[in-house]
Amino acid sequence: MGHVGNRRMSVDRLVEQPSGRGLVAIPLALIVVITVADIRSPTDVHLGPLLVIAPTLTASLAGPGLTALVGALAVAAQVVIAALHGGLGTTNHIAQITALVVLSALVVFVCRVRERRARELVRARSVAETAQLVLLRPPPRRIGPLRVAWLYLAAEDDTQIGGDLFAVSRAAGASTRVIIGDVRGKGLAAIGEASVVLGAFREGAHRYATLPELTTALEVSVCRDLDEVADTEHDPGEHFVTALVLDIPDDGARVEMINCGHPPPLLLRDHRVIVLHARHPVPPLGMCGLPASSHHTDPFSFEPGDFLLLYTDGVIEARSPDGAFYPLAERVAAFPSPSPDVLLRHIHDDLVRHIGDQPGDDAAFLVVERTAAHHLHLPHLPVDGHHRLGSDGPPPPAPR
Template sequence: MRFRRWSMDRLFERPSGRGLVAVPLGLIVVITLVDLHSPTDVHLGPLLVIAPALTASIAGARLTALVGLLAVGAQVLIAVLHGGLTTSNHISQMIAITLLSALIVLFARARDRRSRELNRVRSVSEAAQRVLLRPPPRRVGPLRVAWLYVAAGDEAKIGGDLLAVARAAHPSTRAVIGDVRGKGLASIGEASVVLGAFREGAHRHALLPDLVAAMDDSVTRNLEEVADTEHDAGEHFVTALVLDIPDEGGHAEMVTCGHPPPLLVREHQVTELTTRNSAPPLGMGVLPDAPLRADRFAFTAGDYLVLYTDGVIEARSPTGAFYPLAERLASFPSLPGGGPDSLLHHIHRDLLAHADGQLNDDVALLVIERVPTRHLLRPLLDGHPMTDRAGAHPDGAPPSEAGERGI
């Protein structure tokens, strides 16, 4: 039984061919019967070559070869029953079907080999992309996190947008969301530089402005090495929003480097957190001589932060209108009781409806909720909750559908 299962799997190779293979087999039967009941001067045998040609489009080379043999056998049967197996007409038809079937099988083998190579390349590419943009933990300290990532490039999991969450030692949680100039696969190298600088610096620098300054220095030094400078040398930069959310104190800090401001959701009230100390985008090497200053704002239990890239607010409707994220957030009827997963699901669904399902730019969304102390499931250790590194939902629910699709 094991050998038989292996043989059939190798024959079909493409699961979609299991049911459709009845079509070419039926054609062989129909063409054979019609030819046998037609006058002797009517020759339908050459049409049998359609069967292996159809099989090649829905199944693998082995099944194509098998159907080709059946087509040749059907032509032999027609010749025998018509009493002319050795006639030049039937011999030429059998030779033609045999040669054409052999050519079709060769093309099918070449296609299958290329398909296997592409599948291997795709699997390696997806693994590399998952390593680069590691999914943020769903529970970190006193926070619950939900995220969405949609790349503009075909077959791509990531593009020019970036997001990450990391723990700091003091204790607090750091988060970054950013947008590389450009979009799609061409921006992956530049996004990797920013993510690497953030992950390295998040644990080293106690103050948020120091972290941002270190990120800018690293990005400025390394960006030109990975950027595509063939057409636009010297014009590479990354907008970014970097957050620091202490476990205690009911507040958070942010440094905005040319990035759209976050939205604070508190009891159905949506507030745009405009910055008073904006910095230029990362990688331009023009940070002000004066030390960077972080903006502090209240972020208490039950509050939500919505971080996003310009691919969200610049998504256009069929009439050309931009997506009004803040207005739409305030209009959601279930806001904010369902947790970050529910809020993210509402935004994603509403965004797709607004854009008629067509998102032409990379999209990244990060929703962060500060959980009330009574809802923390993890015990306190040295004064701060432990991070749930397994990524389990604090309410025991499975991971959000949006988060799983985003990466």
């Protein structure tokens, strides 16, 4: 599974969405019924003012042209009623006809404004979706000994481009580098900062031999971008990027991780879920005013058949209608996971049921499975009872 804006209606479907013209028969029938009822009623009973229901109802079913036509028919029906009930010259009938003309014109105007804004929304969604597709180039479904699946859920206000990011790239050696992150904020500023991180990662994944060197390069790129490009005058708030960076060797179970203020990944092994909290967390990328921090890696064991679930905070901060956060670690333990695609499908369906609607914030998932294609040289690296990486002693030696 790999989708950007999985729950967002595509632009083509928005443009081609049925307009409900077939339902216009309802307001037309109302005009006939109200007209006949008014004509057959006593002269002191006035049902003509109810004709305004017809153009108002049409505005919710069709565009301004059809609404104007129904409004004109309603006015014509009011004229017929007036002609059969004392003539067009009475003050009462003149007032009713004038009011119906004014109200019908107002309904047509509102309908036209609504249609114009709908077109603008379609264009905005198209731009946002195109920008996200360009930025989030789909990771390969198979890379080295790994199988990969990803999912991007757009927020409810999908005219805004979110700052969630992820990428998978091969390193110079026999390993795969993975990143998932979340830029503070939304809009063009967020996507600009996300593009800086992804560009630096895709270039640095091949260039730097170690994960600390790569993470330092990401930090330098983000800080340089903030100094040179970021619009801090109009957006004086904090600018930073939470990120999780992994190095997964082809041969060996020892995976290295650096967590820069990002939600911890989940390791799925033998129907168990292990929360991989970092023992050496570092601040998010872009906290340039803080003293430089050394990037120490946190090792953990990633064996054939294991799954790594990476996600952004939009997942665990998604709320149900009664305000409960989505318990990802608890829910994922019950899902069957024969493949990354199946696991993501279960998570997506369960998350949608939990929130009952579109998420209030963008949410991204990345699932990585280790296959048995390569022989592993390292013993299992234990995870202690506090669900933290490694053990109390020094990390095991690197594979030869």
